[in-house]
Amino acid sequence: MKKLFSLKMIVLVSVLNVLFYLMYIQFYFEHFANGRPDKDTYKVVIEMQQQYGLELDEAEFVQFKQSYHERVQEAEQFMHDDPQFMKAGISTYEAFREMDVFIDNKEWDELNSYAMFNPGIDLFWELQGRAYLIENYERRLERPYANLSNEDAATLQRMDEMVASGTLNTIFPSMIYGNFKNVMFYVYAISIISILLIVSPIFLRDRRSRVVHLQHASRIGRSLFRSKLIAAMLSAVLIITLQLGCFFLLYSQQPGIDLFYDAPINSAFNFPYFWYDLTFVQFMMLTVAILYVLGLITALAAAFFSSISANYMALVALQIPYIYLITQPLSRVLIEELIMLYRPKYVQPLAYGLFFAIVAGLLAYRWHRERKGDLLL
Secondary structure, eight states: OTTTTOHHHHHHHHHHHHHHIIIIIHHHHHTSSOSTTHHHHHHHHHHHHHHHOSBOOHHHHHHHHHHHHHHHHHHHHHHHHOHHHHHHTOOSHHHHHTOOTTSSOHHHHHHHHHHHHOTTOOHHHHHHHHHHHHHHHHTTTTHHHHTOOSOOHHHHHHHHHHHHHTGGGBOOOHHHHHHHHHHHHHHHHHHHHHHHHHHTHHHHHHHHTTOHHHHHTSHHHHTHHHHHHHHHHHHHHHHHHHHHHHHHHHHTTSTTGGGGTTSBSSSTTOOSOBSSOOBHHHHHHHHHHHHHHHHHHHHHHHHHHHHHOSSHHHHHHHHHHHHHHHHTTTHIIIIITTTBTTSOTTHHHHHHHHHHHHHHHHHHHHHHHHHHOOTTO
């Protein structure tokens, strides 16, 4: 491992990680929740959690709806007193909502811009967020079936279980899930690239320094193949641990996230639905475990590429398709849509099993060649 983590390689990977963070990940930390009314909706969900806890019963929901009507009255009082609204003749929130800003009405367009984009007025965005939450809570028991794209018996049974269990009365918001999923994709991508960079020279370096024949001349030398594979996997574990440590240090600073660690991810306000009733912190632990599994598979793949490459150009030619494959067509199955209900329940375990079997089979074949290799070859 010491040879893999040379100073030059550490600097290279560190710079790459920092650039990757600045280009892709930082945005999700600085702009959470992103946009409006998501930002306002998230604030309302936090208030809801602090007032009612992670689950909302019918009496609490009635109380929440009452608070919405009170905020509507505040908005209408604002309209009565505000010159812009008085000039446009809009005095009720319902009339404001029904304004069609897409028709050629300059007065309505200016009023809408004034109410929605004036930095001193947040009330109308907040009302949109509250209305969105009320609608989704009222439809929480119907929506899973409405979004069903097929009539798979197992999926229907799972939806029946969710409805019966009461998990759809909980309030875990989709903004947290979406933000975590987006950030984890980039953490996953940079982990894969970092492991490939660190591990790739593990066999190629010996071949370029022409010590392979010396290694084949002794039993100990031939057993180095297995030792290098272990070093590659340990390196992957170390890289992922360091990256996840930095990630969770930053992620824990996100406002309000800690309030929802114990919230079920199948909830009235989250989409899509999942095969298992996990809390958010359990889902994070599953994602971390999956990242380690992918990291180990990538370390073994990198070792295989290194063992068959004659030079660095050939090594890069093998790595590019691998990076594309694992971060583009396979990323949804492997990491982005983890345990989602609309995918067959066992497709992901089978995908991981097949992926690991292919890489392990290639390495087993290569190890067999190393053990039986002729010095003259």
